[in-house]
Amino acid sequence: xxxxxxxxxxxxGTAGWMxxxxxxxxxxxxxxxxxxxxxxxxxxxxxxxxxxPHIRFFxxxxxxxxxxxxxxxxxxxxxxxxxxxxxxxxxxYIHPFGAYGSRFSGLPFHQYWLxxxxxxxxxxxxxxxxxxxxxxxxxxxxxxxxxxxxxxxFGYAFQFDASLYAAYLRVFSxxxxxxxxxxxxxxxxLRGTDGWIESVKLDDGSLVTGDLFIDCSGFRGLLIEQAxxxxxxxxxxxxxxxxxxxxxxxxxxxxxxxxxxxxxxxGWQWRIPLQHRTGNGYVYSSQFISDDEAxxxxxxxxxxxxxxxxxxxxxTAGRRRKTWNRNCVAIGLAGGFLxxxxxxxxxxxxVAITTLLDYITGSNEFDPRxxxxxxxxxxxxxxxxxxxxxxxxxxxxxxxxxxxxYCRTMDVPDSLRHKMELFRQRARVVTYKDGLFLEPSxxxxxxxxxxxxxxxxxxxxxxxxxxxxxxxxxxxxQVHGAVAAMPRHEDFLAQYCPAQKPAMAGKS
Ligand SMILES: Cc1cc2nc3c(=O)[nH]c(=O)nc-3n(C[C@H](O)[C@H](O)[C@H](O)COP(=O)(O)OP(=O)(O)OC[C@H]3O[C@@H](n4cnc5c(N)ncnc54)[C@H](O)[C@@H]3O)c2cc1C
Numbered sequence: 001x002x003x004x005x006x007x008x009x010x011x012x013g014t015a016g017w018m019x020x021x022x023x024x025x026x027x028x029x030x031x032x033x034x035x036x037x038x039x040x041x042x043x044x045x046x047x048x049x050x051x052x053p054h055i056r057f058f059x060x061x062x063x064x065x066x067x068x069x070x071x072x073x074x075x076x077x078x079x080x081x082x083x084x085x086x087x088x089x090x091x092x093y094i095h096p097f098g099a100y101g102s103r104f105s106g107l108p109f110h111q112y113w114l115x116x117x118x119x120x121x122x123x124x125x126x127x128x129x130x131x132x133x134x135x136x137x138x139x140x141x142x143x144x145x146x147x148x149x150x151x152x153x154f155g156y157a158f159q160f161d162a163s164l165y166a167a168y169l170r171v172f173s174x175x176x177x178x179x180x181x182x183x184x185x186x187x188x189x190l191r192g193t194d195g196w197i198e199s200v201k202l203d204d205g206s207l208v209t210g211d212l213f214i215d216c217s218g219f220r221g222l223l224i225e226q227a228x229x230x231x232x233x234x235x236x237x238x239x240x241x242x243x244x245x246x247x248x249x250x251x252x253x254x255x256x257x258x259x260x261x262x263x264x265x266x267g268w269q270w271r272i273p274l275q276h277r278t279g280n281g282y283v284y285s286s287q288f289i290s291d292d293e294a295x296x297x298x299x300x301x302x303x304x305x306x307x308x309x310x311x312x313x314x315x316t317a318g319r320r321r322k323t324w325n326r327n328c329v330a331i332g333l334a335g336g337f338l339x340x341x342x343x344x345x346x347x348x349x350x351v352a353i354t355t356l357l358d359y360i361t362g363s364n365e366f367d368p369r370x371x372x373x374x375x376x377x378x379x380x381x382x383x384x385x386x387x388x389x390x391x392x393x394x395x396x397x398x399x400x401x402x403x404x405x406y407c408r409t410m411d412v413p414d415s416l417r418h419k420m421e422l423f424r425q426r427a428r429v430v431t432y433k434d435g436l437f438l439e440p441s442x443x444x445x446x447x448x449x450x451x452x453x454x455x456x457x458x459x460x461x462x463x464x465x466x467x468x469x470x471x472x473x474x475x476x477x478q479v480h481g482a483v484a485a486m487p488r489h490e491d492f493l494a495q496y497c498p499a500q501k502p503a504m505a506g507k508s
Contacts, residue, residue, distance in 0.1 A: 015332020
């Protein structure tokens with residue numbers, strides 16, 4: 001029998017504990033020894049609070065109980081993201097977790113909707129999306145598994161307290177045999193022969209050895225960058241925001257089942273409602289506003305009383321040149337960072353973990369071809385998210401402050417330019433095969449950012465006008481009828497997952 005794979009995870013933030021939870025539940029105890037080292041003195045970034053629907057697959061794969069997780073992390077449901085003031089001041093659109101309408105006669109729904117809109121006879125496209133109508137009305141229920149029902153046309157994610165999430169995953173992982181040490185790593189020792197990581201040295205002088213080192217040490221990239229000098233591809237020319245101020249505030253009014261991103265004078269502000277408080281932050285470019293002014297603007301635009309002082313964060317958009325280098329894999333902020341506009345970071349952590357698990361299961365030999373394939377895959381995931389984020393900044397008509405003038409006129413990657421041209425031509429949505437964001441996401445952002453097609457697909461003319469009118473009306477009636485019967489988000493939360501006291505996970 002093979003000896004167990006000795007996995008050392010450096011870091012106990014969201015990335016470290018998601019990795020520990022997944023590896024300890026997917027690999028059999030005899031296949032692995034998992035040791036997580038974190039420093040409670042350094043702490044975690046603790047601001048990743050909005051997720052994407054894919055996290056539910058992760059939970060299912062590793063055996064996390066959704067109701068328990070939500071109750072212990074003060075979570076709410078999320079049906080999408082509302083974007084306010086992005087294309088023009090006064091605009092608002094929702095990027096929904098779900099489809100628009102249904103597919104009739106082989107063409108995507110939006111082609112028929114565009115035809116009707118050109119005749120001046122269509123309701124706004126939002127009216128045909130169950131996720132959007134429910135979000136706007138503050139309603140929620142679980143989706144149906146029956147594809148013939150309109151209630152099957154949406155998905156959902158969570159908004160949770162990031163510190164409680166890490167604490168929850170710690171309890172989950174320790175119950176599956178993960179060993180945790182609270183200590184500071186002061187040195188990383190490389191093998192003389194090939195430069196692979198041999199051990200990390202803790203502040204008490206002890207050494208921790210391993211076969212595979214997973215760097216979840218956050219922005220500092222303790223192993224992947226400081227020790228292995230892997231290099232970083234920077235994308236600030238397309239994603240100019242490089243700082244954030246984060247502050248929680250008291251809840252005011254009903255808990256909305258969506259995250260809000262409001263474009264501001266030098267970036268944008270997030271609002272994430274949780275059961276016990278609302279998370280807020282101003283993501284901005286240091287070229288266009290000072291830290292003090294950003295903090296002051298944020299504090300002046302909260303729903304309720306601030307519960308702490310604004311916390312500053314600094315970052316550089318981009319990704320590590322290789323996230324798997326020698327026997328080290330960087331996951332989370334150590335691997336790269338794309339700003340939180342579409343809540344993609346936790347998703348990228350999930351992709352890294354599940355891809356790594358598929359590639360290494362049962363083996364402690366790291367074939368260079370596997371390493372290369374892994375790196376290619378992760379690179380592609382980052383690049384695709386990057387293009388989608390750039391679209392929000394680039395496709396704006398705003399000219400009221402320097403950041404928007406910069407973004408509106410910047411050069412964008414050819415991969416994005418090509419997609420926008422095809423959409424403008426005949427409303428074709430070219431998504432990436434295997435990319436994170438599918439047709440409804442691109443549609444939401446194209447329409448929301450006022451990227452207007454000059455024509456629709458002529459095949460949409462095949463449907464007789466009266467039939468098209470009644471079909472569209474039927475979809476709209478179905479959506480509104482289903483939402484009317486849904487419970488209020490807060491009532492659903494109260495019966496499904498009322499918040500519990502957080503599990504204590506202090507220094508041991
Ligand atoms: C402003 C902002 C908003 C965000 N919002 C979202 C969001 O809404 N949704 C989303 O999906 N993501 C979001 N993210 C990203 C998300 O916060 C991170 O992806 C996530 O928290 C993972 O962080 P991490 O675990 O990689 O790093 P960290 O949380 O920084 O953890 C690093 C760990 O490494 C340990 N460590 C570091 N150095 C040492 C050392 N020398 N010795 C021992 N231990 C050490 C630390 O103690 C800590 O445990 C946001 C990020 C930012 C900056």
